[in-house]
Amino acid sequence: DGGITQSPKYLFRKEGQNVTLSCEQNLNHDAMYWYRQDPGQGLRLIYYSQIVNDFQKGDIAEGYSVSREKKESFPLTVTSAQKNPTAFYLCASAGTGSYEQYFGPGTRLTVT
Amino acid sequence: SQKIEQNSEALNIQEGKTATLTCNYTNYSPAYLQWYRQDPGRGPVFLLLIRENEKEKRKERLKVTFDTTLKQSLFHITASQPADSATYLCALLFRGSTLGRLYFGRGTQLTVWP
Numbered sequence: 001d002g003g004i005t006q007s008p009k010y011l012f013r014k015e016g017q018n019v020t021l022s023c024e025q026n027l028n029h030d031a032m033y034w035y036r037q038d039p040g041q042g043l044r045l046i047y048y049s050q051i052v053n054d055f056q057k058g059d060i061a062e063g064y065s066v067s068r069e070k071k072e073s074f075p076l077t078v079t080s081a082q083k084n085p086t087a088f089y090l091c092a093s094a095g096t097g098s099y100e101q102y103f104g105p106g107t108r109l110t111v112t
Numbered sequence: 113s114q115k116i117e118q119n120s121e122a123l124n125i126q127e128g129k130t131a132t133l134t135c136n137y138t139n140y141s142p143a144y145l146q147w148y149r150q151d152p153g154r155g156p157v158f159l160l161l162i163r164e165n166e167k168e169k170r171k172e173r174l175k176v177t178f179d180t181t182l183k184q185s186l187f188h189i190t191a192s193q194p195a196d197s198a199t200y201l202c203a204l205l206f207r208g209s210t211l212g213r214l215y216f217g218r219g220t221q222l223t224v225w226p
Binding site: 031033035040041042043044045048049050056058088090092094099100101102103104105106108 | 121155212219
């Protein structure tokens with residue numbers, strides 16, 4: 001089954017802790033993206049990557065970090081520096097020359 | 113900065129009618145405009161893409177128009193069904209955009225009642 005997976009679906013953390021969200025795809029896509037979605041808001045881009053070991057900041061990168069050690073994987077770390085981390089996080093991928101993005105099921109992070 | 117507006121946060125229509133959703137943008141025209149569907153608690157799903165030199169695109173009961181003069185796209189769902197109830201997002205991709213990054217509107221929540 002080809003697709004993009006995110007885990008876990010729900011995540012709870014205490015304030016001050018770093019947390020890493022997983023994103024894996026077996027679509028052989030080069031580009032991968034991380035978005036944040038808040039209630040009533042559109043998707044805001046956090047980080048994106050075209051190739052292994054290279055990534056760019058999106059519009060709201062502060063307080064987040066990513067890595068791209070493998071083509072299939074693009075984990076996102078929400079650090080304690082992120083002031084308001086509670087949100088719905090979406091990972092997406094796209095093939096080279098294709099403009100449509102395939103989204104994972106999302107991870108809902110709650111920080112208290 | 114680029115602004116993307118989708119008409120009213122919520123749209124309620126009766127089953128069988130045509131739903132029309134609007135996406136307006138300011139400043140630069142995108143090379144491509146896309147529409148996605150998002151169900152509650154799930155990731156968006158791609159529906160249609162229209163290029164800047166295309167006026168209209170159809171797929172089954174869906175139709176998208178793109179008017180670069182008005183800086184507007186209309187998304188129509190004909191013979192709407194309760195199963196069409198979801199949030200619909202428009203997304204813009206600009207010429208020369210780095211790594212195909214998209215700019216999303218906030219979405220319009222569509223409810224189709226029987």
